[in-house]
Structure formats: structure tokens, C-alpha cells
Amino acid sequence: MNVFVVGIGLIGGSFAKDIKRVRPNVRIFGVDTNERHLEEALSLSLIDEKADYSRLAEADFVIVSIPVDVMVRELPIILEAINEDTIVMDAGSTKSLICKTLENHPNRRNYLACHPIAGTEFSGPSAAIEGLYQGKTNIICEIEKTAFKQQERALELFQQLGMRIRYMNPEAHDKHIAYVSHLSHISSFMLGKTVIDKERNERDIFDMAGSGFESTVRLAKSSPAMWTPIFKQNRENVIETLGEYIGNLKLFKKMLEEDDYEGIYNEMCNTNRIKEILNGIPLNKQ
Amino acid sequence: MNVFVVGIGLIGGSFAKDIKRVRPNVRIFGVDTNERHLEEALSLSLIDEKADYSRLAEADFVIVSIPVDVMVRELPIILEAINEDTIVMDAGSTKSLICKTLENHPNRRNYLACHPIAGTEFSGPSAAIEGLYQGKTNIICEIEKTAFKQQERALELFQQLGMRIRYMNPEAHDKHIAYVSHLSHISSFMLGKTVIDKERNERDIFDMAGSGFESTVRLAKSSPAMWTPIFKQNRENVIETLGEYIGNLKLFKKMLEEDDYEGIYNEMCNTNRIKEILNGIPLNKQ
Missing domain, CATH: 3.40.50.720 (NAD(P)-binding Rossmann-like Domain)
Structure with a gap:
């Protein structure tokens, strides 16, 4: 062959x-x-x-x-x-x-x-x-x-x-993949950016970073040459998911500003069921 | 002892x-x-x-x-x-x-x-x-x-x-840790929420999730009872970092809406240097 x-x-x-x-x-x-x-x-x-x-x-x-x-x-x-x-x-x-x-x-x-x-x-x-x-x-x-x-x-x-x-x-693929892959990459890249921007003036910050930070920014190591055209081709879906994600982050920020800790606690409890969902995902062993 | x-x-x-x-x-x-x-x-x-x-x-x-x-x-x-x-x-x-x-x-x-x-x-x-x-x-x-x-x-x-x-x-600690730890947790929890909210109507979505998604939402498994008081005690710093993160995500969304793919490519290239930064972080081996 x-x-x-x-x-x-x-x-x-x-x-x-x-x-x-x-x-x-x-x-x-x-x-x-x-x-x-x-x-x-x-x-x-x-x-x-x-x-x-x-x-x-x-x-x-x-x-x-x-x-x-x-x-x-x-x-x-x-x-x-x-x-x-x-x-x-x-x-x-x-x-x-x-x-x-x-x-x-x-x-x-x-x-x-x-x-x-x-x-x-x-x-x-x-x-x-x-x-x-x-x-x-x-x-x-x-x-x-x-x-x-x-x-x-x-x-x-x-x-x-x-x-x-x-x-x-193909349409269903592009819609769903925006949530479970493309959004993760943007979230990770922008988290990396937020911290790097800060680090320009504060060199010590990365001494404090642990494995949780590493895990959330891992995808920010990905290739821009590969990812830019993906975002371009899936533009509409990515804009929609990104809008929903920003909305949820704003909601969290608002709860914090209003001292609504019960609301914050409940949001986190509801999202904890990601545990069971993730158990079904076949993962890289490395 | x-x-x-x-x-x-x-x-x-x-x-x-x-x-x-x-x-x-x-x-x-x-x-x-x-x-x-x-x-x-x-x-x-x-x-x-x-x-x-x-x-x-x-x-x-x-x-x-x-x-x-x-x-x-x-x-x-x-x-x-x-x-x-x-x-x-x-x-x-x-x-x-x-x-x-x-x-x-x-x-x-x-x-x-x-x-x-x-x-x-x-x-x-x-x-x-x-x-x-x-x-x-x-x-x-x-x-x-x-x-x-x-x-x-x-x-x-x-x-x-x-x-x-x-x-x-203590003040420097709380300020820096908001960036490299507390923000990662919120980012992860809200990413999990965004996808779970969608999944209510679309059961198949998690069949499509890979190790990248798993990595970015891993922290959303964390304990709400432990994390709610952390966000409460570090409220001001967390609100500030969250504001910067939301700002960066909005910027990314705006570039996408304006078809500024050169801008997107450059942002990702700049953030790629997280690779070198992460190399300095001592990580969990598991």
C-alpha cells in the first residue's frame, strides 16, 4: 500500500x-x-x-x-x-x-x-x-x-x-467544535495574554504559577499559522460561542461585585458536573 | 515530633x-x-x-x-x-x-x-x-x-x-496570585458552564471533546466550598484581573468581527512565548 x-x-x-x-x-x-x-x-x-x-x-x-x-x-x-x-x-x-x-x-x-x-x-x-x-x-x-x-x-x-x-x-461539526475546541484555544490564548501583559512589570509573577495555570494556558502554545485560518473559516460559530463565554464571565464578575457568594457557589456546583462529562472523553495518555 | x-x-x-x-x-x-x-x-x-x-x-x-x-x-x-x-x-x-x-x-x-x-x-x-x-x-x-x-x-x-x-x-501575594491561579479557575469554571449550557440541548457535543478541552476545564472540577471564600477574600484583585481578561476576549472577538486575521495571528504569536515562561514552572508529575 x-x-x-x-x-x-x-x-x-x-x-x-x-x-x-x-x-x-x-x-x-x-x-x-x-x-x-x-x-x-x-x-x-x-x-x-x-x-x-x-x-x-x-x-x-x-x-x-x-x-x-x-x-x-x-x-x-x-x-x-x-x-x-x-x-x-x-x-x-x-x-x-x-x-x-x-x-x-x-x-x-x-x-x-x-x-x-x-x-x-x-x-x-x-x-x-x-x-x-x-x-x-x-x-x-x-x-x-x-x-x-x-x-x-x-x-x-x-x-x-x-x-x-x-x-x-459539516454544519453541525463546525457548530459543536467551536464549543469544545475552538473556544478552549481562545480562552487559553487570552488567559496567557492577560498574565503576560501583567508580567511585563512584575517579573516575579511566574514563580507563583502552579500546575493549574499550566493546564489552562497549555493551548496557548499552539501554532498561530494553523489556528488563524480555523478561526477565519469558523468565524460565525466562534463569534457566537465567544459571546456566550464573555457573557458568563461578566455574570461571574457581577456576582463578585455584588457580593453574591451564594450565586458564585451555586454556579461552581452546577459546573462541577463537568467531572462526569470529562470521564467520557478519550484522552491523550502522555 | x-x-x-x-x-x-x-x-x-x-x-x-x-x-x-x-x-x-x-x-x-x-x-x-x-x-x-x-x-x-x-x-x-x-x-x-x-x-x-x-x-x-x-x-x-x-x-x-x-x-x-x-x-x-x-x-x-x-x-x-x-x-x-x-x-x-x-x-x-x-x-x-x-x-x-x-x-x-x-x-x-x-x-x-x-x-x-x-x-x-x-x-x-x-x-x-x-x-x-x-x-x-x-x-x-x-x-x-x-x-x-x-x-x-x-x-x-x-x-x-x-x-x-x-x-x-501579603498584598503582593494576593495581587499576583489572582493572575496565575484565581483567574485560571474562573476561566475554567465559566468555560465549563458555557459548554454545559449548550449541551443541554445537544447531547452529542462531548463526543467531540479532546484533550485540549479537558485541559482547559480541568480546574472546573475544583471544590466550590474551598474556592468561594478565596474569591470573596481576594475580591478586589479578582475583579481587576477578570476585567482585564474579559477585555482581552472582547478584543479578540472584535478582531474576528472585523476580519482582522493579521491581528489575531500577531496576538497568538505574542502569546506563544508562554512556552518559555511555562518551562520555568515546577509541575505536578501526575
Whole structure:
């Protein structure tokens, strides 16, 4: 089996690692505009050789893991270059614009719209980790638009990688993901900003930071090049969730200003049930 | 050595575990209004026996780890009941009101105002963990108001537990800690609330949540009984930091509304330097 990974970073590189494990005879081709990343991927044995689009007709499986703005530009070109049996899947954090862009593509049936809910705050080939997808959810959109044979082969691979599958339409995906992923990133980035802005004058502040602070700002280490286009493509949903979050923070501030400690206590008690909810989430073990 | 732990939960219980490790001949006495916690602490061997204030004169060291509102009420009583050589330390997340309450106490010199920056989102005796304080910062306020002999003995113990010491005045402590701890908790609680409120109508949403979401809402599992009085005692500082945080979130929302993606990208790049800052934070290994 020939697998082409377009964009060989954390996501694509982790797919390469796991596919090599479950399909020992696979040959992995790396495609990337970043020559340094390609060399790194080769030296880490994530890929067997470097390639470009001219060889895409040799591909059985193409995994596209690049920023979502580049995805919209590149996926139509990739779909042109494949053979009739190739499966092309993406790993984009947004789905509406990507699916819309490809809806009338002549090879739409070779494409499977995916969002594997997995990752870390790091990026690049050296961030790739084995077993990243074990037990994680892979959201597939518009499954009915993918040819049956391609569906079947992709699902077989996902099962081997240990992924749970959920089907969803692109609009529902983008709406929900704004709450459970995009908002967390903004919350984290702005928390980091608030504290860093303060720290300019008060150098000692970070001596006082503990693991709770680290946990809430962890996502502020994420790649701006990857996240800016995600926020752009999911603009409406992100604005809505952000508005609700700001509203809740204002409510908390108002309760504090009005010395309504019973209200504060009750809000926290109600939110404590996040414990049970989180118990259902498959997490990275690292 | 006789150590009394008043409030035998995560913080007090973890002190008990570590002190037993470094001082094998210690005898640990547990004092708690929660009889179930006392029994649990006994069965977990966190304490050697249950006790009450009537035996405080036997104490060499008293660790007070109870909610900060109860602290303000109980510390003066505890300081009355000790002997002239006893050291009383607290582990409260606020320092100004506690120090102010004790400033004219006849036994003020037996008291050491501490805030060990360590913990998890869990609570109760079963949450106690060995090595919690290893490599963590212990902030000590108004060191000059504690008798030299007591200072010396306390610092020796902290060193054995592997703690780094920072000295600070109570007002600076409360101001800085609002940024690096109290704000993280509110951010996390309100993020949890925003998503839970949505989830009432959309059950599937949590299938989509990954480790990033888990990380940002982890602190929303924290105890409301412990955190409500912290926010109350540090009201002014928390209101200020919360105002700045809301301002930054509004700024982000405005950039999104105005399609200022360059601005968004730059904000994220500037905040990425949290990476280097976080590298300096001693974290829980679990």
C-alpha cells in the first residue's frame, strides 16, 4: 500500500507512525512545502521517501494534514492528480468550507471528509507520536458522498488504528467544535495574554504559577499559522460561542461585585458536573 | 515530633504523607469537623490518631489546611491553644485578611503565613499524594513577624520536603496570585458552564471533546466550598484581573468581527512565548 502524507507534521506524522505499525508493508511518501520538515521526517523514519504531486497517481491513500486555508486551495488539485481507486482524507478542524469547496469536484467520491479529534499543543514532524489515534474520535462528514469501496477501505484502516467513528454533517461539526475546541484555544490564548501583559512589570509573577495555570494556558502554545485560518473559516460559530463565554464571565464578575457568594457557589456546583462529562472523553495518555 | 493537621484533605493529607517519609518518628494527629474524613485519613494511614483542639498544647507543628473563611475564624483559637514552642503554619490561597486578622494576636510569633503552590483539582483525604510538594514553591509572607526559632524549624522541614521558598508581602501575594491561579479557575469554571449550557440541548457535543478541552476545564472540577471564600477574600484583585481578561476576549472577538486575521495571528504569536515562561514552572508529575 502506498500512503502519501501531504503536510508531515504532528497530525500527518502520527498517522504515518501508526499506519506503519498496523501495515508493515506500507510505503509512506511525504509531501511538504517545508524542505526542513521533509528532511526531519526522513531522518525520523516517519516517511520512506520524499515526493510531490506528480506521483499522486501511485497513491492508495492520501492523508492531507495542512492548515485549513491551504487545504481549500490544495484539495481540489490533489483530487485531480489521483487514480480512480485512491482515497483522499483530510484532517481539518473545520468542515463546512472544505466540503462546500469540493461538492462539485469530479472526483468527490474519492474524498472522505474527516476530523480526527487528537493532537497536542506541539507541531512539526518531531511532535508526531505513536498511538495518538488510539481510542480517539474521528468525525466523518457527508459519508454518503464518498464511494462505498473507498468508505470501506478507510474505515478498515481507522478501525486498525483504534479510532471511534462519529458521523455528522459539516454544519453541525463546525457548530459543536467551536464549543469544545475552538473556544478552549481562545480562552487559553487570552488567559496567557492577560498574565503576560501583567508580567511585563512584575517579573516575579511566574514563580507563583502552579500546575493549574499550566493546564489552562497549555493551548496557548499552539501554532498561530494553523489556528488563524480555523478561526477565519469558523468565524460565525466562534463569534457566537465567544459571546456566550464573555457573557458568563461578566455574570461571574457581577456576582463578585455584588457580593453574591451564594450565586458564585451555586454556579461552581452546577459546573462541577463537568467531572462526569470529562470521564467520557478519550484522552491523550502522555 | 508531634504534628497536628487541622483539615485533613488533599493539602493537609499530602503534608502528612511527606512528613512521615522524611521524619519517620513523627506522630500525626488529625483534626477535622468531618468525621468521615477523619476515619478515611486513619484507614489510609495519613494520621496516627484523631484529636481535637484540647490536645494542641502537645503539638510541635500545626498545619492548618481548611477553607480560608474558616481559617480566619479558627487560626486565632488554634494560636491560643498551643505551647510556646509550637509552630502554626497555614496553607491558605489568600494571605492579606489572614495576616491582618492575626497581626495583634499575642502568639503571632508562633505563626508562619504560607501558601504552598501545589495541589490538584481533587479534594478530601483520598486525594492526598506523596511527593506533592517536591520542587514546588512555598510563598511565605511577613517572615519577620515569626520568631526566629520557629522560622528555622519550619524552613528545615520545607527543605526536607523539597520546597522552594519565596518571600512576599501579603498584598503582593494576593495581587499576583489572582493572575496565575484565581483567574485560571474562573476561566475554567465559566468555560465549563458555557459548554454545559449548550449541551443541554445537544447531547452529542462531548463526543467531540479532546484533550485540549479537558485541559482547559480541568480546574472546573475544583471544590466550590474551598474556592468561594478565596474569591470573596481576594475580591478586589479578582475583579481587576477578570476585567482585564474579559477585555482581552472582547478584543479578540472584535478582531474576528472585523476580519482582522493579521491581528489575531500577531496576538497568538505574542502569546506563544508562554512556552518559555511555562518551562520555568515546577509541575505536578501526575
